[in-house]
Amino acid sequence: MHFFCEQCKKEYPVATHSFQCECGGLFRLYQSAMDAKDVHDKVTLGEMPTPLLPRMMDGRRFYFKMEDRQPTGSFKDRGAKRLIGELAHIGIDKVALDTAGNAGAAVAAYAAAAGIACRVYVPDDVSAERVKQIAAYGADIVRVPNGRAHTMAMAQEELGDAYYASHIYNPLFIDGVKSMAYEIYDQLGGTVPDYIFVPIGNGTMLLGLYQGFEEIGRLPHFVGVQSTKCAPVVDAFHGLPRTPYRHTIAETIRVEDPPRMEAILWALRSSQGDAIAVEDGAILTAAKALGERGIYAELTAAAALAGARAFFAEGMPDNYRVVVPIPGSGLKR
Template identity: 40%
Template sequence: MDDEQLSAPTAPHLHDRSGKRYPLDSPRWRGEDGSPLAVGPLPGLRPEQIDTAERSLWRYHAALPVPLSHRVSLGEGCTPMVRTAWGSQHVHFKLEWFNPTSSFKDRGVSVMMSHLAAHGADRVLEDSSGNAGASVAAYAAAAGVRARIIVPAATSAAKILQARAYGAEIELVGGTRDEVADEAVRQSKEIPYASHNWHPLFIQGTKTVAYEMWESLGFTAPDNVVLVAGAGSNVIGCDLAFGELLGAGLIDRRPRLFVGQPEHWATIADTVNGIDRAARGDRVPTIAEGASIAHPVRLPEAVEAVRRSGGGACAVTEAEIHAAVRALSARGLYAEPTSAVAAAALDRFTASGEIAPGETTVVVLTGAGLKSAEKMAAVFAEHSAVPREHGGAR
């Protein structure tokens, strides 16, 4: 395959789970069968196709099905990957809060909003527990597009403030995160739905975090990637990118994907492990609010991504999340509780021996503690010092 074919694949398309195809410029956000849409297979990106003059995720534009002429960018991507001692090993922490709105969501939203802007959208709707709403609000402002963000009433005030500051219309809805999503689906009949859970171009943006790992590690794949999952977009994005690289012969194996979720919101982990969720009893609120999704839209795809990689998934307790927040902060990593679920999962898989000290492991920290000030205050009010007995503590 020559360079032109790799950089400009012919007729990229969308498809639903039934296999029905739709044009890439289709305004629909889900298939006729009611399933989420995905972009058809794209070729992997070779090192020489990286636009090294570009310091954003758009350096990988040859792997993105969006025209550069319509990109909406605030400089997202190219986040630091810091190698740090953790217990008896060293791991790389990918600091996604260095994105413009302090969350990994900016990757997906930049690509999604670029696609929508290219096709004439002047108004968008999103539902979010915080980070995605702030991101859509920011990129809508950058694109000159009006945004309505439907938000759970219990969302952190700082996250709601951020979305309002960008000029978005905010609608607070009581109930669970899934009830908020149901309200958004109802309103999507009138307003184009820029959903980070449903829109297929969002996943195309999240996959760039894996391309960055590959480039940062000298165009090799890590052995393990540890992630927190709510809806699972980072899990699916990593699976997509590493699959593209493997298919192009640019890596020789997929990294194993290890996923952590809060124990009462562990739909992906429970499905991977064959656990009956009902056995956990009623769902209770979690400090990791960004991962409290009961019914992930792309559940089968997230589960298959974990299984295909040979990785694993686990449900972590609130106490483990709190301890992970403190252990990360002790290393100068002020990660919000949702992010810290990944560090708690790292401890679990390290203790089980599934992640070994000699392996190259990347842990993705998705958002900053500054965005969850009230919850961070609650964590540190419990203890006046970092507990040294924690597996990740020094």
């Protein structure tokens, strides 16, 4: 199995420490995980398919993909299992990554299961609950001031002999996330949903879902959702002036400059989708609505629901199948 450059098609070994080609292109897997025998099943935390819960809201039916049921409480476990399983298989014994929380917890947990040393760089304003969870898996934590971009830069500068286990760039991580698309397809009886509302920070969930549905053969309309206080994707998608960054309660999508912006915009436009920004007040209202239906979700999930409610404010056809992922548990707030 190799990585290949999306632009010039040059091949690289999986053990490479960089995920950008000399030509500037990004890597993908040469062979899909869905087509290959999984040779590293021993690296597991007991993960299983997550429920797709139908719930009525505003007189409309939404399907909530319950990724909070994953072993560490977020969808990032899909990518972490795939990535760490392969790294363990080829003999990598040390990894490092930068994260706003969920990816750090997922990679640290699977690294612990595989006996791989893990160092995690986090912005210094990440919630204490997220840092506490990462530390519980035995990872070394480095707090970095001045935001998410500085955290990524420091992780790369101090990589040393560790493998850069990036959930943003690494094709193995995206290859794991795409399994969510196959589950949704099966859970809807072999059909593709009409819309999926995806909260977007670095775009990991969107790119994984896009790759999965592209392999299935039909794309849903993807609608990217961000906070009005940090909406670089929405601005770029609609050709708007850049929104000045402000602190938002949806911390896991608080990414001022998504490194894979071009890929994110390609996925949204190729699916004839859209991008929408919602106020923090609407996110809190959506979180309350989810709780009243038995779903305790992190605020990023509430942002996705707030986006769906705003998008269909004028009504929604009864036969539409609209999926709203619940990326992480409310216990991470």
